[in-house]
Amino acid sequence: MTNGLVSERAWTILEKLADGKFHSGEDLAKEFKITRASIFEDINKLGESGIEIQRIRGRGYRLLHTWDQLSKKEITKILGKNHSQFNLEILNQANSSNTVLLQRAALGALSGSVVAVELQTAGKGRLGRRWHSGLGTCLTFSMLWRFDCGLNELSGISLAVGVGILRVMKKLGAQEIKLKWPNDIQTEEGKLGGVLIESQGDMLGPATVVIGIGLNYFLPQKITSKIEQPATSLSEVLHEVPSRNLVLAMLICEMSAILEKYCEKGFTILQKEWEENHAFQNKKIKFQLPDGKIVQGIALGVNEFGALRMQTEQGECIFNSGEVGGLR
Numbered sequence: 143m144t145n146g147l148v149s150e151r152a153w154t155i156l157e158k159l160a161d162g163k164f165h166s167g168e169d170l171a172k173e174f175k176i177t178r179a180s181i182f183e184d185i186n187k188l189g190e191s192g193i194e195i196q197r198i199r200g201r202g203y204r205l206l207h208t209w210d211q212l213s214k215k216e217i218t219k220i221l222g223k224n225h226s227q228f229n230l231e232i233l234n235q236a237n238s239s240n241t242v243l244l245q246r247a248a249l250g251a252l253s254g255s256v257v258a259v260e261l262q263t264a265g266k267g268r269l270g271r272r273w274h275s276g277l278g279t280c281l282t283f284s285m286l287w288r289f290d291c292g293l294n295e296l297s298g299i300s301l302a303v304g305v306g307i308l309r310v311m312k313k314l315g316a317q318e319i320k321l322k323w324p325n326d327i328q329t330e331e332g333k334l335g336g337v338l339i340e341s342q343g344d345m346l347g348p349a350t351v352v353i354g355i356g357l358n359y360f361l362p363q364k365i366t367s368k369i370e371q372p373a374t375s376l377s378e379v380l381h382e383v384p385s386r387n388l389v390l391a392m393l394i395c396e397m398s399a400i401l402e403k404y405c406e407k408g409f410t411i412l413q414k415e416w417e418e419n420h421a422f423q424n425k426k427i428k429f430q431l432p433d434g435k436i437v438q439g440i441a442l443g444v445n446e447f448g449a450l451r452m453q454t455e456q457g458e459c460i461f462n463s464g465e466v467g468g469l470r
């Protein structure tokens with residue numbers, strides 16, 4: 143096992159257990175033509191990757207939480223005639239969908255390529271943090287977009303992506319969702335989703351951007367215990383949780399629409415919508431700069447480049463990187 147990834151054989155056993163029923167060690171051994179000891183070993187490896195499997199003497203093994211599996215066929219069907227614009231790949235497991243897609247980008251992957259991962263074992267978050275998720279607990283995927291313009295014109299892209307996710311959440315009925323600068327998706331209860339943007343290219347163009355999105359579906363204690371801030375999930379926000387296939391298809395469509403608009407007009411056309419959904423608009427916040435220094439003031443909103451505007455004792459300040467915290 144490397145970096146929490148399980149072997150192909152263990153994954154095949156996992157797929158057998160995906161029906162949520164008990165399967166005896168003997169039956170599994172017969173089916174996969176390996177010994178019961180090997181089955182036991184693979185089940186242990188799955189457990190080490192955070193996949194909870196119940197073991198009852200005389201009955202066998204059972205997956206404790208079945209998951210809503212992603213299906214390329216289903217997503218393609220939902221995307222309809224738009225599907226050919228996107229090169230969709232679903233991986234059983236990977237350390238990070240962003241890392242995989244950055245590698246594909248370097249090999250020439252097309253704009254609109256999407257990599258979604260069922261089990262992400264070393265998800266990356268903003269500011270060097272980790273993004274924690276388990277099998278089916280989160281929608282974890284990345285989208286590649288190529289721009290003719292340079293990186294210097296893309297400063298608002300991460301906020302634009304936040305607006306895209308927010309629109310999808312609202313279409314699904316989650317009206318209380320707000321944005322925290324630059325692009326955290328959150329409710330009063332905590333963070334629902336996050337975005338990590340990684341880019342390659344020149345300041346003057348062209349540029350390639352990998353947009354990684356993590357959206358919590360449900361949060362078992364095993365995951366919340368690792369997350370260092372209040373977090374929430376779609377199962378807490380919505381009465382009826384939509385299928386991961388539907389949400390992924392909706393996000394892909396909205397993302398591509400918003401990125402196309404961004405290419406034409408920049409962030410300016412989304413500035414008002416971002417501020418209308420800003421969790422701390424005209425509220426007191428503290429802002430942590432990359433060097434750790436804390437600035438306090440009133441969040442005034444964002445400028446046309448996506449930078450945070452803050453009223454401080456020294457007057458209005460503009461910040462391009464750092465972390466917002468609320469002051470209540």
Ligand code: BTN
Pocket residue numbers: 237238239240241264265266267268269271273281282283284326335336337338353354355356357
């Ligand atoms: C954040 O810190 O808020 C950003 C979290 C981004 C997580 C997603 S999950 C899919 C993609 N792959 C990664 O490794 N990270 C992003």
